[in-house]
Amino acid sequence: MATLNSKIPEGDISQKWTNYKAHQRLVNPANKRKLDVIVVGTGLAGASASASLAEMGFNVKAFCYQDSPRRAHSIAAQGGINAAKNYQNDGDSVYRLFYDTIKGGDYRAREANVHRLAEVSNSIIDQCVAQGVPFAREYGGLLDNRSFGGAQVSRTFYARGQTGQQLLLGAYSALMRQVNKKKVTLFTRHEMLNLVMVDGKARGIIARDMVTGKLTRHFAHAVVIASGGYGNAFFLSTNAMGSNGSAAWQIYKKGAYFANPAYVQIHPTCIPVHGSFQSKLTLMSESLRNDGRIWVPRKKEDAEAIRAGKLKPTQLAEEDRDYYLERRYPAFGNLVPRDVASRAAKERCDAGYGVGSGLAVYLDFADAINRLGKDVVEARYGNLFQMYEKIVDDNPYETPMMIYPAIHYTMGGIWVDYELMTTIPGLYAIGEANFSDHGANRLGASALMQGLADGYFVLPYTIQNYLSDEILTPRMTTKEKEFEEAENEITGKIDKLMNINGKMSVDSFHKKFGLQLWDFVGMARNKEGLEKALASFKELKESFWKDIKIPGKKDELNPELEKAGRVADFIEIGELMAKDALMREESCGGHFREEHQTEEGEAKRNDKDFMFVGAWEYKGEGQEPALHKEVLEYENIQVAQRNYKK
Amino acid sequence: MDLTLKIWRQENAKAKGKFETYKVKDISPDSSFLEMLDVLNQQLIEDNVAVPVCFDHDCREGICGMCGLYINGRPHGPDTAVTTCQLHMRKFNDGDTIVIEPWRAKPFPIIKDLVVDRSAFDKIIEAGGYVSVNTGGIPDANAIPIPKKDADISMDAAACIGCGACVASCKNASAMLFVAAKVSQFAHLPQGKVEAKDRVKNMIAKMDELGFGNCTNTGACEAECPKEISLTHIAKLNREFFAAKIL
Ligand SMILES: Cc1cc2nc3c(=O)[nH]c(=O)nc-3n(C[C@H](O)[C@H](O)[C@H](O)COP(=O)(O)OP(=O)(O)OC[C@H]3O[C@@H](n4cnc5c(N)ncnc54)[C@H](O)[C@@H]3O)c2cc1C
Ligand code: SF4
Ligand code: FES
Numbered sequence: 001m002a003t004l005n006s007k008i009p010e011g012d013i014s015q016k017w018t019n020y021k022a023h024q025r026l027v028n029p030a031n032k033r034k035l036d037v038i039v040v041g042t043g044l045a046g047a048s049a050s051a052s053l054a055e056m057g058f059n060v061k062a063f064c065y066q067d068s069p070r071r072a073h074s075i076a077a078q079g080g081i082n083a084a085k086n087y088q089n090d091g092d093s094v095y096r097l098f099y100d101t102i103k104g105g106d107y108r109a110r111e112a113n114v115h116r117l118a119e120v121s122n123s124i125i126d127q128c129v130a131q132g133v134p135f136a137r138e139y140g141g142l143l144d145n146r147s148f149g150g151a152q153v154s155r156t157f158y159a160r161g162q163t164g165q166q167l168l169l170g171a172y173s174a175l176m177r178q179v180n181k182k183k184v185t186l187f188t189r190h191e192m193l194n195l196v197m198v199d200g201k202a203r204g205i206i207a208r209d210m211v212t213g214k215l216t217r218h219f220a221h222a223v224v225i226a227s228g229g230y231g232n233a234f235f236l237s238t239n240a241m242g243s244n245g246s247a248a249w250q251i252y253k254k255g256a257y258f259a260n261p262a263y264v265q266i267h268p269t270c271i272p273v274h275g276s277f278q279s280k281l282t283l284m285s286e287s288l289r290n291d292g293r294i295w296v297p298r299k300k301e302d303a304e305a306i307r308a309g310k311l312k313p314t315q316l317a318e319e320d321r322d323y324y325l326e327r328r329y330p331a332f333g334n335l336v337p338r339d340v341a342s343r344a345a346k347e348r349c350d351a352g353y354g355v356g357s358g359l360a361v362y363l364d365f366a367d368a369i370n371r372l373g374k375d376v377v378e379a380r381y382g383n384l385f386q387m388y389e390k391i392v393d394d395n396p397y398e399t400p401m402m403i404y405p406a407i408h409y410t411m412g413g414i415w416v417d418y419e420l421m422t423t424i425p426g427l428y429a430i431g432e433a434n435f436s437d438h439g440a441n442r443l444g445a446s447a448l449m450q451g452l453a454d455g456y457f458v459l460p461y462t463i464q465n466y467l468s469d470e471i472l473t474p475r476m477t478t479k480e481k482e483f484e485e486a487e488n489e490i491t492g493k494i495d496k497l498m499n500i501n502g503k504m505s506v507d508s509f510h511k512k513f514g515l516q517l518w519d520f521v522g523m524a525r526n527k528e529g530l531e532k533a534l535a536s537f538k539e540l541k542e543s544f545w546k547d548i549k550i551p552g553k554k555d556e557l558n559p560e561l562e563k564a565g566r567v568a569d570f571i572e573i574g575e576l577m578a579k580d581a582l583m584r585e586e587s588c589g590g591h592f593r594e595e596h597q598t599e600e601g602e603a604k605r606n607d608k609d610f611m612f613v614g615a616w617e618y619k620g621e622g623q624e625p626a627l628h629k630e631v632l633e634y635e636n637i638q639v640a641q642r643n644y645k646k
Numbered sequence: 647m648d649l650t651l652k653i654w655r656q657e658n659a660k661a662k663g664k665f666e667t668y669k670v671k672d673i674s675p676d677s678s679f680l681e682m683l684d685v686l687n688q689q690l691i692e693d694n695v696a697v698p699v700c701f702d703h704d705c706r707e708g709i710c711g712m713c714g715l716y717i718n719g720r721p722h723g724p725d726t727a728v729t730t731c732q733l734h735m736r737k738f739n740d741g742d743t744i745v746i747e748p749w750r751a752k753p754f755p756i757i758k759d760l761v762v763d764r765s766a767f768d769k770i771i772e773a774g775g776y777v778s779v780n781t782g783g784i785p786d787a788n789a790i791p792i793p794k795k796d797a798d799i800s801m802d803a804a805a806c807i808g809c810g811a812c813v814a815s816c817k818n819a820s821a822m823l824f825v826a827a828k829v830s831q832f833a834h835l836p837q838g839k840v841e842a843k844d845r846v847k848n849m850i851a852k853m854d855e856l857g858f859g860n861c862t863n864t865g866a867c868e869a870e871c872p873k874e875i876s877l878t879h880i881a882k883l884n885r886e887f888f889a890a891k892i893l
Contacts, residue, residue: 141791
């Protein structure tokens, strides 16, 4: 049975990664050619890992469900990527980035991993510039930075409002260069549906060719999951429509532990929900909080008048506005971390001060425009303003934007050790798919950093420590019984789905489930709600397998079938989220239990009992999963209550 | 809004396609075009009328380049500088008939209904759309200052999302704007200079080989490009191309 050994190297925190690299086992060039690696996902994590492994000489098979690797969800990241370059000479350092990330994560992340992340952050920027990523620059020709929430330095690199796009295109181009060299084989429009294990080790996957519906078998000496987060469980989120938790869920069911599923991030600045037909929520980058000020009316009657359309926000005098973040958190103001900003918005709206539908607050640029001029604001945020205007049909240069928190990111994910290996030998998880680095809350611009750190600079080294033992393992034909069984399992599942023959579309079902997940396992949780959710999800799961309808055939392009498979998994993931949230009797980061708050409504951690990573082990259908604890030890940072007030 | 939709239906690559007519009711003007299609599909499924209409999409925020429909004779529809997923129904009128087709271009064969195969774009990038650096051992990012003006033009070009609207709008099915965007991004940066000649030659050769047509400067691509990639990048590409051939 798998045990939780996080394999943290010995030595001083600043030397651990250096020491590790100096002593790990490597694979020599002649042997690399004999080794195959499957990488599921071509987002920042997957594309950078595939390219780097191929450059080193391994044979890579890269999978994505889109028609091109360039379209992975990472493409949508707007605001930026952090690094400890200290180009602005404002006192940044590897230690400070490490410290901010641990603190931002509310002391629920593993020190050694986070320090390594901060260490390699600078190389990422160098790498991307060398690839031709057109980061924003100052007039002198050097790189520009902006600041993001949870930091008092400017360490965020950006490419207009399209940082994720530019970083992903950089990684994609590196990947395509290896495709050209025949070191990477691409499988686009292929969805991984099962993991193949032989003698306890990961040896391949079963994927469905989404165009023909054919199930295909793929062997590798090691498998890397880079499939992103499970935020779409909520139906409405800022994730791409196809983002899913299924690859992670399949490996969970094969024995990989799932850590901290309850830690989801609610992003404070998204365009509010406006109708039941809505299919997704659009993020307005956190970078807007650099210059935008968040407020609601100070008086309830003004808020009511605004909601009724009788009053315009621009008509409200300065003293009638409540800049509640600046009021509550003078030191960080509008730049408090996301969890804090989101809860503060919910608090104001729940108290009756919301605008729009009642579930919205203002993000106002009037001051910035006065101070900097419209041109500067346009240069910084032009494309975001345009996006807002296209969606809402309102001009943010003239009236304040309306925003509300929405599901955005999942800190929880597959448990991995220091080497990014899961509890299954030979199986790795990188990027948003794993749980590492962000603790209970992720700071803005740190997901891109983590995805690329894992893919370019960490996994390509650590995986060799495992592969060096595999050089004598011959390639399998995929006719072996383990491949056969893994495929049969999926054929069975697909047939079962196709034969449900109910009346409800998968989307209608998902909306219903997502709403409950949002209500009970969303921004604020309590025991009663979570227990209710658990009972309800059980019923919903039964209903799913009776009531949904998938038209068309299984052996053709069939988006309804694809969605059904993902939603079936989302229900189960939701269940585990609720269990985890119920188990964690404290508030920390994105996990807010109403029973555990201070008198001022701030999150109250319980370090004595809950300073651990909760990793869940699957015990079989209908069985309770088992909880394993990885106790967190802080040797280099003094654990404190997070304070963004002073 | 109540609308009549004429949609291209084609079961698979080999089947013969045809237009089918559907009606949708009570569409919110605030919904996006794809949300309107979601409503249609929901209706087709729950009323047991037909198999839902297949169309490509993912991010639904205009950045992944996955969506792309030919709407009333225009790629990405009547609005300017938006992708199909960012097109909102307020751009149409109650009672309108809307004709929806896939991209039509030989190098983009239809897979099903409104879904086409754009892997030809990946093949063009594979032929040279990169700077040949491996991971690691790279000098400091600020070692080479790059004039802001150049970085900005490079970024303008790099904004291409690879959607294929330029090809769909072009009577020659030329991929020139797409190729130019990549070539120009690198041509404005010192990092891209080293391999500039090979890059432009290889990418153009691949484009020709894949069956994309020639550019005859009609400019339809620029007008329909959701990211407003400018024709000046094609001019830059031509300069790079001739320089590569002469020297
Ligand atoms: C709107 C938005 C803005 C953001 N802005 C920022 C920002 O400014 N800064 C920041 O640091 N972070 C930001 N984030 C977060 C960040 O973008 C993501 O966390 C990160 O990009 C995830 O990268 P990834 O490589 O782990 O996964 P993804 O990019 O999600 O890629 C997942 C890949 O896995 C593939 N895949 C999934 N399932 C399967 C399967 N079963 N079979 C085959 N393939 C599969 C997909 O095809 C895809 O290629 C933002 C997120 C959103 C939603
Ligand atoms: S150039 Fe414009 S139209 Fe052509 S693929 Fe790029 S973004 Fe799309
Ligand atoms: S769905 Fe991504 S650009 Fe339209």
